[in-house]
Amino acid sequence: MDNHNDASTELLNKVRHCSLCAAHLPLGPRPILQWHPQARILIAGQAPGRKAHDAGLPFADASGERLRGWMGLTAEQFYNPQLVAILPMGFCFPGTGKSGDLPPRPECAPAWRQTLLKPLKQLQLTIVIGQYAQAYHLPTAQPSVTHTVASWQDYWPDIIPLPHPSPRNNIWLKRNPWFAEQLLPKLQARVKQVLLLKLQ
Numbered sequence: 001m002d003n004h005n006d007a008s009t010e011l012l013n014k015v016r017h018c019s020l021c022a023a024h025l026p027l028g029p030r031p032i033l034q035w036h037p038q039a040r041i042l043i044a045g046q047a048p049g050r051k052a053h054d055a056g057l058p059f060a061d062a063s064g065e066r067l068r069g070w071m072g073l074t075a076e077q078f079y080n081p082q083l084v085a086i087l088p089m090g091f092c093f094p095g096t097g098k099s100g101d102l103p104p105r106p107e108c109a110p111a112w113r114q115t116l117l118k119p120l121k122q123l124q125l126t127i128v129i130g131q132y133a134q135a136y137h138l139p140t141a142q143p144s145v146t147h148t149v150a151s152w153q154d155y156w157p158d159i160i161p162l163p164h165p166s167p168r169n170n171i172w173l174k175r176n177p178w179f180a181e182q183l184l185p186k187l188q189a190r191v192k193q194v195l196l197l198k199l200q
């Protein structure tokens with residue numbers, strides 16, 4: 001293993017042993033992320049849900065199935081860290097509140113995000129999911145996730161904003177048919193283009 005790989009492994013180990021906000025995590029620290037410096041696509045999400053926590057795997061739930069369908073990726077492609085990095089805004093399951101999962105822990109992004117983003121020199125596409133990741137990753141603020149996603153052409157082709165693929169958003173998807181009709185075909189074509197580049 002060369003120095004570059006040593007440094008990457010060491011960084012990942014450090015993240016996986018993080019307990020910075022342990023006092024606020026109902027199930028304790030269990031950072032769930034997928035990362036490799038060669039990744040071509042970054043999925044910037046919110047925080048792992050309970051199923052992902054239990055499985056120790058990002059998007060190991062209905063949201064993940066939908067997201068893979070949106071992107072046109074097989075599970076094998078999606079879980080290949082040399083193709084896809086998955087960095088939620090909070091790496092550990094934050095617990096559940098009255099209306100779903102709690103927001104990502106605010107300690108996480110300041111502690112880790114820049115350190116993990118900086119080595120991703122091969123990134124061609126960042127998929128930014130939900131309000132917390134959009135607030136962090138997008139250069140222009142919009143009043144809501146709906147406005148941000150509807151303005152997807154402003155960020156094209158390096159960044160694509162998406163709503164959360166959770167079944168909780170089924171009503172949003174019904175109310176916004178343009179998303180499936182216009183944006184999803186573009187997303188799939190862009191993902192394919194980026195991954196073909198990787199294979200050349």
Ligand code: SF4
Binds near residue numbers: 015021090092107109
């Ligand atoms: S959420 Fe982030 S900062 Fe908190 S313990 Fe997990 S990895 Fe560390």
